[in-house]
Amino acid sequence: SQQGEEDPQALSIQEGENATMNCSYKTSINNLQWYRQNSGRGLVHLILIRSNEREKHSGRLRVTLDTSKKSSSLLITASRAADTASYFCATDAGNTGKLIFGQGTTLQVKP
């Protein structure tokens, strides 16, 4: 079964607005990662947050992790049309890189 559940399933915003997507998971984790997938392409790693971290930044991305609630959020600030893609969270509970992916959030940024 899927480890992560993402919310919302789809999000449509205007360029310049912020986009927030959430991920909930079920079991204890070592780290949680976010990936991006452009239509028809493979996934690309965006950011990793470890279980002992609460917040992490990378450029226009901000990720938070609340292990007590088993949830994470990805914030994309000042969105651009080029941010249009699907975003997936993935949880890592072991040491063999067996990432379990959520169903993803499809983001559309309108110019």
Added chain:
Amino acid sequence: NAGVTQTPKFRVLKTGQSMTLLCAQDMNHEYMYWYRQDPGMGLRLIHYSVGEGTTAKGEVPDGYNVSRLKKQNFLLGLESAAPSQTSVYFCASALPWGTGQEKLFFGSGTQLSVL
């Protein structure tokens, strides 16, 4: 530096036919994975390998076999294709966990249709 290369990119099979998907990586990664992606299901792990000559089952291994005879290659086989195996298949590779580089590098996918 090509990264992770999957062949073929598209394939149509008839029920009962067999085929092999090839994944090659040129980053000297120890770990390799096969995922399938279905609409609304995210990615599900089929099989994975933590080194040459080793393989292990993921979430949805039934109907698939894999081999990792060379470090750079990871093959996914369908012995008798079924319509339920219609999907997009992604290969990924990674450095060993614990190196501080715990992330997957993905290929561009193989679209497989089984009629």
